[in-house]
Amino acid sequence: MTAIPVVIGRRPPVIDRAEASDLHEADAASTALIDTHGRVHRDLRISLTDRCSLRCTYCMPEQGNEWLARSSILTLDEIERIARVAAAAGVTTFRLTGGEPLLRADIVEVVRRLAAIESPSGPVQLAMTTNGIRLAELLPALQEAGLHRLNISIDTLRRDRFHDLTRRDRLEDVLTGIAAAQASSLRPLKLNAVAMRGVNDDELVELVAFAIAHDAELRFIEQMPLDAGHTWDRAQMVTREEILETLRGRWTLTPVPGRGGAPAERWVLDDGPHTVGVIASVTAPFCGDCDRLRLTADGQLRNCLFSTTEYDLLPILRAGGEVDAEIDRMLRSCVRGKLPGHAINDPSFLQPARGMNAIGG
Template identity: 75%
Template sequence: MTAVPVALRRRAEIVAADAASGPLVDTHGRVHRDLRVSLTDRCSLRCTYCMPEQGNEWLARTSILTLDEIEEIARVAAAAGVRTFRLTGGEPLLRRDIVDVVARLAAIEGPAGPVEIAMTTNGIRLPEVLDDLVAAGLSRLNISIDTIRRQRFADLTRRDRLPEVLEGIAAAAASPLRPLKLNAVAMRGVNDDELVDLVQFAVDSGAQMRFIEQMPLDAGHTWDRAQMVTREEILAALSERWRLTPVPGRGGAPAEKWLLDDTAHEVGVIASVTAPFCGDCDRLRLTADGQIRNCLFSMAEYDLIPVLRAGASVVSDGAPIDRAGAIDAVLRASVRGKLPGHAINDPAFLQPQRGMNAIGG
């Protein structure tokens, strides 16, 4: 059997007594119940704020986690109290085994019962796979759409595929998946004149629109704070059309929500830059190549590959360490290393080397 690297062995020894014995609580008291699982770093679009059109350095296919490996990690995470698994990318629907991924994860039960499976997608393949995804156990769906103007969409994504995205949204609207959420990154001079139109489109589709402040997560590191449309600007624009009433009880959710007039329709804003919600963050992230990240902006990653590909069990000083215990050890090490916040507004802030497509949303 293969020996475990020293750093991993030490992490396993530190938490061996606590493995699978309690929730994932960091040193700031935050309980982690959400794992974002990136299935691939590849995407069918090339959004300007996410990745270059050409010259992308893709993860080697041999480094991408297999379905068995994803399920193994998910079962350990669920045993430690993770209740929601959100499948992301890149574009998760590019995984040929996406229906099997959903089915295998949806069958997992944790201490609180069955887990919930959510997905964030650009919607392009939804019409052909949505029925199978629902049957497999998909619970919730977020679809990214930054504009409903075809030429603008083509310019922004470098692909003329808006009709396919709209077909995907229509398929989702006709499905039983609720709440259906549409995500848009608000950008100055790009789509900031379309905020009201996007909300109305979401309302007409039976969906909730959520605007996201643009974050420094592009692969080209070209983020410019001046191009970001702030939370206050978004709310001011929407207030010209609707009366906004705050929805209480946000908890650990990333989006603040408001009711539109006296209806049940809602709009959300994820203000990671101007109104960080780090104090209530309950999320971890698993990259497509097996790294655990405790924050979108973390400079550290915790490698699960030595455990996953070391054989039936791993060995420390001649004694076997249970694989589940070793995975649990890595999860807990990541949680313990989580900082109080992402420090975007600190002058010393450094953007992560990975772009959003490689981290997972």
């Protein structure tokens, strides 16, 4: 089966079967997933669903969403199979995302299966990004199943703002989930907040103080052009420098060295031990050290959050034959096709057709 990418919004390029085969043979000599720019890929973000219990304005419309067909959603066995092949190729971290991953009925078994996988360097690390609404209910089972780390999204601490931003009155559920995470042994615990002008930019210090009180690290995220309605406006984005300037009014910030491929830059607050992070994908891209691949809930591999190209694993998984070898081949084709950067700041940049909920966080 030829590794042929599916491209959103334009006619897909076709990879010649012989060329793909030759390149795969060359890659097979080295287990690692290394792209043409020397980046080694060790992180796979796995989206479990495009559905969510919130309707955040920067992510998806309140109504009229076109959900993925249930028949196209990867089964538990299919997710595990892809994950095992990825781990054999050197992936050491899986992060479960959505939509909202806790909406998946088999979420505990997904965690159990993936936590049992080993890469050539040892057991994988299993993380999850969630809105926290069902977390208090499910956390004991998730922890017992093998979950290692948690990121919880919380953009505001004010009930009226939360309702306006998410179009749902669920702040108390999120806060209960965060409290449950604080009481657990899962560390490091991280809280994610998208900084938005005129929405929550007056809460930046308050959000960091809240994270400290819950033994967590606040990570601010620059708002990115990933909303399903394509209404992103650069002028409304709170930049990395604005975030840092605000925080310096309360704390002394000391950079934490050794970022590696992590998306967040981190700073120690005063003399520690608490830290804060900023993910500045727009104003300070970290593409040169990116080590991530993404798998959508419907089986599409993506080599960049902003990619307009997808590599379809679904036909491979459901056609039979040498499935593992074909998954490996597609992984390597996807990695080889990765560009040097996302080009957000280039005039030719095209926003992905999918919204963040369909791509996976």
